[in-house]
Amino acid sequence: MSSTLTKPGPGPEAAAGTSAAAHKITATFRIRRYDPEVSDKAVWQDFTIEIDPKERVLDALHQIKWDVDGTLTFRRSCAHGICGSDAMRINGRNRLACKTLIKDLSPEKPITVEPIKGMTVLKDLIVDMEPFFQAYRDVMPFLITTGNEPTRERRQSAADRERFDDTTKCILCAACTSSCPVFWNDGQYFGPAAIVNAHRFIFDSRDEGGEQRLEILNDKDGVWRCRTTFNCTDACPRGIEVTKAIQEVKKALITRRF
Ligand code: SF4
Numbered sequence: 001m002s003s004t005l006t007k008p009g010p011g012p013e014a015a016a017g018t019s020a021a022a023h024k025i026t027a028t029f030r031i032r033r034y035d036p037e038v039s040d041k042a043v044w045q046d047f048t049i050e051i052d053p054k055e056r057v058l059d060a061l062h063q064i065k066w067d068v069d070g071t072l073t074f075r076r077s078c079a080h081g082i083c084g085s086d087a088m089r090i091n092g093r094n095r096l097a098c099k100t101l102i103k104d105l106s107p108e109k110p111i112t113v114e115p116i117k118g119m120t121v122l123k124d125l126i127v128d129m130e131p132f133f134q135a136y137r138d139v140m141p142f143l144i145t146t147g148n149e150p151t152r153e154r155r156q157s158a159a160d161r162e163r164f165d166d167t168t169k170c171i172l173c174a175a176c177t178s179s180c181p182v183f184w185n186d187g188q189y190f191g192p193a194a195i196v197n198a199h200r201f202i203f204d205s206r207d208e209g210g211e212q213r214l215e216i217l218n219d220k221d222g223v224w225r226c227r228t229t230f231n232c233t234d235a236c237p238r239g240i241e242v243t244k245a246i247q248e249v250k251k252a253l254i255t256r257r258f
Pocket residue numbers: 084169170171172173174175176177192193196235236237238239240242
């Protein structure tokens with residue numbers, strides 16, 4: 001019996017590979033680079049890669065770092081919109097790189113990626129977050145109570161919980177604070193994120209530190225610096241109504257009711 005060896009045709013995996021490749025596009029990422037050990041000036045550098053437009057900007061940054069230039073420096077951790085570490089300015093708007101799809105950025109044109117504004121750039125897309133976190137610490141973002149510890153949990157009605165629900169969603173990414181023109185002009189302003197996190201406790205019925213936090217935000221660098229430009233609300237990747245929270249804190253300062 002004779003047998004004829006025939007060259008196998010493309011299997012399902014090969015077909016899938018072909019179709020995945022067919023979906024790739026050529027996209028240029030124009031990235032703001034800065035390395036203080038090389039130059040005191042930041043420069044734009046273009047990277048042109050093949051990538052599926054359904055991938056995210058974070059995937060493109062990984063591809064560039066792993067396959068093209070290992071010196072490219074950026075922060076990321078969770079890659080799923082939870083840790084808040086990869087806020088950057090993409091096509092001129094603050095966004096999380098891990099939540100931004102390439103197809104939504106008009107990838108036929110170069111996509112610009114630069115560090116968030118108003119903070120000292122340490123290297124490439126990494127900024128010094130310490131002043132941001134200091135403002136956060138300054139508003140005492142923790143439950144303050146007096147008296148003896150209760151023997152049961154501190155109870156709260158659903159309506160009382162709802163009062164500050166929106167501001168519990170903050171992931172401290174700094175997209176709001178670094179989109180605020182008041183903060184750009186003068187980094188002393190507490191900034192939207194600190195106020196959002198003060199709001200989260202001021203309006204918590206179980207907390208007793210509201211007056212203290214309000215006094216902290218009554219400072220010349222506090223809540224009155226807000227010019228209600230709504231940049232912060234537009235920038236927030238968690239959809240928090242940041243400007244509304246700031247307004248509520250201003251109102252609480254005037255009425256002393258919260
Ligand atoms: S309020 Fe929104 S934009 Fe601001 S730090 Fe929190 S999650 Fe980020």
